[in-house]
Amino acid sequence: MSKPRLATAWLDGCSGCHMSLLDMDERLIEIAQQVEVVCGPYVDIKEFPENVDIALVEGAVSSEEDLHRIKKIRERSKLLICMGDCALTANVPSMRNAWEPDEVLARAYIENATMQQQIPRTSVPRLLNRARPVHEIVRVDIFIPGCPPSADVLYFALTELLAGRVPDLSSRTRFGA
Amino acid sequence: MSTVINRPTPPSQDKRWKIVEATVRRHGYRSHSLIEGLHTVQEAFGYLDDDAMKYMAAALRLPLSKVYGVATFYHFFTLKPKGQHTCVVCMGTACYIKGAPQLLAAVEQVHGIKPGETTPDRKLSLLTARCVGSCGLAPAVVMDGEVAGKVERSEFLSRIGKWMSHDTGRTE
Amino acid sequence: MSPQPVPQVRVVTLKIDGRDVGATEDETILEVARQNGIFIPTLCYLDGLPSIGACRICLCEIKGANKLLPACVTRVQEGMEVTTDSERLTRYRKTIVEMLFAERNHVCAVCVSNGHCELQSMAQKLGITHVHMPYRYPKLTVDATHARFVQDDNRCVLCTRCVRVCDEVEGAHTWDIMGRGIDARVITDLNQAWGDSSSCTGCGKCVHVCPTGALTEKGRSTAEMVKKQQFLQYLMQMREAKQ
């Protein structure tokens, strides 16, 4: 039997969840032996492939590109896991949600800019009206709260999954942990 | 232990405060007459301002935040002065299904104000009511205190139009 | 005040989660459950403040009653059979807590109360991993005008503990609720800046009874605000002793 195909994806987040994955240290080797890492910031392949078994998603859905990617990720993955608060609550990216995107952009790129005051319109994806948690866009199978979830929590979740069990995380992590 | 109670003096010399004072006196300055008192203030002045609420708080020996909490809980009370003319569109069920929303839309289209707002020249305030109880005559509108039934768009707008063109103070 | 004659209270027996327990009839289900080591989740309730039964998280099933009843205000009765935990109750409790997360802008990760927040720990206890209803993202303000404290409406759950402690314990009644429904807000005096309040004594009781990061001490950074609520019990005991 071939090893499960694992992909990670980074939407609107600070990459802290991916850092936390790296913090598994030597346990990374143990995990790497059990899975084939097929896509993500850590590997060369950036185009999300077909037939992924486990997709770990960090970040909120904030731009048109995020929206496009999360739909593709869902289509191509058996198990979609939200890794961290941004993916499951929209967290810090959602703090702009009480305002319209144009107001937010104007604040960042005009009011608070000292030079080159202009709102980037080209070669960056358009912001959605709201930054949204992943489950509001596509079906999500497992949620791992935390900001970021600790390396221990991620290790526990992955080993449980690889052992064929649904991880019970309630006593191990929470929003903001 | 008891403290000497000094009845507060009204915020101004305005004679309307006499009516307010009389109401709270009639209720023995008891705290439970707050709503009655606020009704009197609003009837006399058209709205409740900070001075009025401070006065009521002092007269009835109530905390300021409690007075403000009560004044903003009940939708009948308003903290902003109304325009010269008021138009209350009934949004009861019968009026709703017989076209009240369209009347509101008409005012917004022509005079640019939404419910709860007043035109910049302070001539017209548009309000909504939960139900004025004239369901048999839906849609009903209360125009300057007078109930009008089976209101039609064009007649409605022309009545408001008359208000808007009158009392301009301009001679043409 | 002169001492009140102590009225006769009857002893009753009842069942909580199948266990036979004894109590006096002036006690609430919550009090009796806690005495017997049975946990019922609560949010607006705080020992030492008058109970209001508003958050609906402590709702319990009572055999024979057609409605769920809040444990914090429902008095025990002879022969009562109470269920404090069931699949149905957990489902309701989860939804209610999720409602609170969806109502305002609770971003735990950057909150001064992170790790010390009753809403956050309630979500964990109930196993909430995400909020299954749309977030509302209201535009709310932060009032930092007070010399020592900060009020952040984004994190308020309208439990009114601050209103009650200020009114009942401190006696200032600086806080109250303005408006109603989804637009209700906690205010000081005539909805003015806290720093300008003429009634606030600056005692800080409200800050420490607040279950979330809505009322905090100034100068705290993320996860640094630890609330100390023991004072309330202490004050109540001292006052009782004086009477």
Add this chain to the structure above:
Amino acid sequence: MTPEELSKIATIEQEEQQQHKHVIQVCVAAGCLSSHSDQVKDALDKEVSKRGLENTCHVKGVGCLGLCAAGPLVRVQPTAKPDAAVMYQAVTANDAADIVSSLEGPPVKRLVCPTNVPFFTRQKKIVLENSGIIDPDRIEEYIAVNGYAGLLQVVSTMRPSEVIDEVMRSGLRGRGGAGFSTGLKWSTVAKGRGSTKYVICNADEGDPGAFMDRSVLESDPHRVLEGMAIAAYAVGASQGYIYVRAEYPLAVKRLKAAIRQAERAGLLGNNIFGITFNFSIDIRLGAGAFVCGEETALIASIEGKRGTPRPRPPYPAESGLWGCPTLINNVETFANVPPIIRNGSAWFAGIGTEKSKGTKVFALAGRVTNTGLIEVPMGIPLREIVYDIGGGIPDGKKLKAVQTGGPSGGCIPEQHLDMPVDYESLAKVGSIMGSGGMIIMDDTSCMVDVAKFFMEFCRSESCGKCVPCRVGTAQMHDLLCRITDGSGTADDLTLLIELCDVLRATSLCGLGQTAPNPVLTTLQFFKHEYDAHIQKKTCPAGSCTIHAPAEVI
């Protein structure tokens, strides 16, 4: 006031009325008043005096004549032959001369409003028996039609417990909505601890689309005062409050006048009818909060506070206003009491159905020909109300639903039209009797939009104290907005249904607990309309503006 004085007032008044050959009754209740019936009355007065007929023809303002749609209504009644009365509709001041000229001849044909039609003949008037007959501003007229005779009978011949038994036997149930046994409520308050008790009349008629109570207060205010006084005697209260909407200025004015007159006549105050029974009534104005229809919120409001409800028990009957046992009944309930006392409980129990006794007043409104106020015996089929009394649906449209019970009620579809109107039958189809608003809807009304309308109402009327109602009504309203504008999904519908269950089970008071009802009944009977909005992005009734499906966010 002594019993002899009461009957003397009645006799004098009746004799005076007999002196006039004709009486012209002009409806001056709010409905007709809004089409200027006051001007009609002035014109008639002038016309009568111009012709020097003051001694033979009496023009008077009366309460609601019922058929508001045809107002202003005027009724001309020959004193000798009351049955020969003629009703005129859509009368203007210009018609006054013709009406006065016709007194001795044939009626003014162009104005005649036929009264031999089901709208008038199928009604059964108990609560409204004086409405449109007597001048609400004159206590003498009320006394002349047996007014305050019930109170006299009670205080002079019955013990309080006998009064309660009589009300209990009549089977009267609360007319405010839930239909709790009135007798049972009275007996609980009577048993309540302490010597101070209160009687409150809930006249905060808050349902949008209901104006029964307003009409009773405007047309026959003394009836309500008498009902309250009888209740006060029965439960042992000496102070009463009428909590009335500030939006009803005319009702407030008439109530104030009525209370003053009753006090002056010794029918309110101390030592009523010479016995040691004291009862005073004060008015408290509501200020626009639907939730104050809930008993504990109403009490908070009378105490001058924010009108937020508190958990029950304890019920107000045990611990209500200022912690004292308090009886709260609504206007129509109190108005039923004097006739029950005068005519006996057996008479009342003989009207209606097994579990729902007496009559019910409905405010008939919406897409129906005869909008107005009606009173019908309990158990009458809904179809009869809509098609016979109501005259059917105008403009050749088709009936879609009948909405009863306001924001706590539901939409009853055509297929249930033959059900009897009583508490149990209405509950069976997911609605409630409510206070009596009855809105007829035709196929131009979108049922999802109606559900949205009521949810907007609940969201804005929620007091905000408990979480499920405060947040839940806002969430549900948002979901319904999405569905009606075409951006709703199947998941939204699932969540909507789930929230219905949560609000129902967990909200603190009736407002939140019943807020889901309009959604649930429209889902039960008109699910296809929800599906059309969600799946096909169309509104079958054509009333919702569906936006083109834009981006998901």
